[in-house]
Amino acid sequence: MSIIRRDIGPRPPSRLKTKLSVVRAGRTVPDLRLELRTGGEFSVFSRVPEEFESALERLAIDAIEPNVFHTAAFTFTALRSTENTLRLAMIGDAQAGGAMQLDAALPFRIESQAGLGVIRAWAMPDIAYAAPLIARKSPMATLDQLFDALGGQLVNLPPVLVFEGLVADGPFMRYARAAAAARGLFFRVSASRRQKILTPAGLTSPSPSADQRHRWTAMLEKWTSLSGPDGLAFEMARNPREIEAHIAMLAPLVDRRGAHADLEGLGAIARQLSARDHLRLYMLKHHGALVAALWQPVLAGEAWVWQIYVHPDFADHALDEQLLLRLGEWNPTDPNIAATRTASHNSDRLACSIWPEEEGRATLIIGLRPECERDVDRIAAYHDEAAQAGSV
Numbered sequence: 001m002s003i004i005r006r007d008i009g010p011r012p013p014s015r016l017k018t019k020l021s022v023v024r025a026g027r028t029v030p031d032l033r034l035e036l037r038t039g040g041e042f043s044v045f046s047r048v049p050e051e052f053e054s055a056l057e058r059l060a061i062d063a064i065e066p067n068v069f070h071t072a073a074f075t076f077t078a079l080r081s082t083e084n085t086l087r088l089a090m091i092g093d094a095q096a097g098g099a100m101q102l103d104a105a106l107p108f109r110i111e112s113q114a115g116l117g118v119i120r121a122w123a124m125p126d127i128a129y130a131a132p133l134i135a136r137k138s139p140m141a142t143l144d145q146l147f148d149a150l151g152g153q154l155v156n157l158p159p160v161l162v163f164e165g166l167v168a169d170g171p172f173m174r175y176a177r178a179a180a181a182a183r184g185l186f187f188r189v190s191a192s193r194r195q196k197i198l199t200p201a202g203l204t205s206p207s208p209s210a211d212q213r214h215r216w217t218a219m220l221e222k223w224t225s226l227s228g229p230d231g232l233a234f235e236m237a238r239n240p241r242e243i244e245a246h247i248a249m250l251a252p253l254v255d256r257r258g259a260h261a262d263l264e265g266l267g268a269i270a271r272q273l274s275a276r277d278h279l280r281l282y283m284l285k286h287h288g289a290l291v292a293a294l295w296q297p298v299l300a301g302e303a304w305v306w307q308i309y310v311h312p313d314f315a316d317h318a319l320d321e322q323l324l325l326r327l328g329e330w331n332p333t334d335p336n337i338a339a340t341r342t343a344s345h346n347s348d349r350l351a352c353s354i355w356p357e358e359e360g361r362a363t364l365i366i367g368l369r370p371e372c373e374r375d376v377d378r379i380a381a382y383h384d385e386a387a388q389a390g391s392v
Helices: 050-062 073-079 139-148 171-183 210-224 240-253 261-277 313-318 321-332 370-388
Strands: 001-004 033-036 040-047 088-095 100-113 118-120 162-169 185-198 232-237 278-286 288-298 302-305 307-310 341-342 357-367
Touching: 001 050, 050 073, 050 088, 050 100, 050 185, 073 100, 073 261, 088 139, 100 139, 100 370, 118 139, 118 370, 139 162, 139 171, 162 171, 162 370, 171 185, 171 357, 185 240, 185 370, 210 313, 232 321, 240 278, 240 288, 240 307, 261 278, 261 288, 278 321, 288 313, 288 321, 302 307, 302 321, 307 313, 307 321
Parallel strands: 118 162, 302 341
Antiparallel strands: 001 033, 033 040, 040 088, 088 100, 100 118, 162 357, 185 357, 232 278, 278 288, 288 302, 288 307
């Protein structure tokens, strides 16, 4: 049985036009709902399913690979945006007492890559990581259901699924490849690269290069010029009251068009994350005025260097590097943080480059139907070429 409210694919088949919407009291109407053969429901939403917020937060804690960027704080804020093109696919089942148990949550967009339509798991440039939330209970069976539903003719989505920048040996990459292979689906791993990661094992590289030493010397001279009584002070905030007090102070740090709307969305995300102790705000203040800030979401021991803001008047003083340096000293001593990663747009900063450890990152492309092997190869080549050119 399938219940479809509106078509989410680019060209809806005529046979779907006669399907009727079924509205459940107190529930957001999905764009699409399928009753799965193995039990449970597959649903796709383009509007915020408020009734799933608690279930989504429980799934985030229980996921095989934690991803704070796919929690309700990020996905629900994006779904509320007036320019929203995001969709949220979920697999869940009603439990005794009316509570919902979610087994999978995948925010995605329909995009064009290499001239072909793809289902692209939500990641950069909006957020930092693309691994969907998959429950620890029977992850292979859940991924099998997810691939089956997304590739079905009734769903009318592009037949290629793309996850960019996954941790190459991370739990989701391993399970997704195994589930695809078990279903006989064609897949490729492309755009492989190495990226720095910070753990309690160490803080700095034992032998920085001559270029790094030169850049550090130049930065130290800039920081020294800001020193003096009450010159440059470092602070860290994490409780909701402190976070709320500093949200309004960010406006002068953002010097670009559309910044007001960006900060409104950031404020909504920050309030939700801080309420669950999933956010750290690192700040530098000059004579009491906020001049640089770094937002760091944290979930299940994994932290991310996400947004960095520097006041335009201090753009030449490398305050972003000083924030990262302070973070590099703080995080390894925080018992709640086991690993710190950087969003792609922050990974080339000098302070990150001296972190002593690396991990593999790669893009996973899965063909959801048997006839799309050539499309998968074409999209994999597209990502390899983009990675070589430095644009991924």
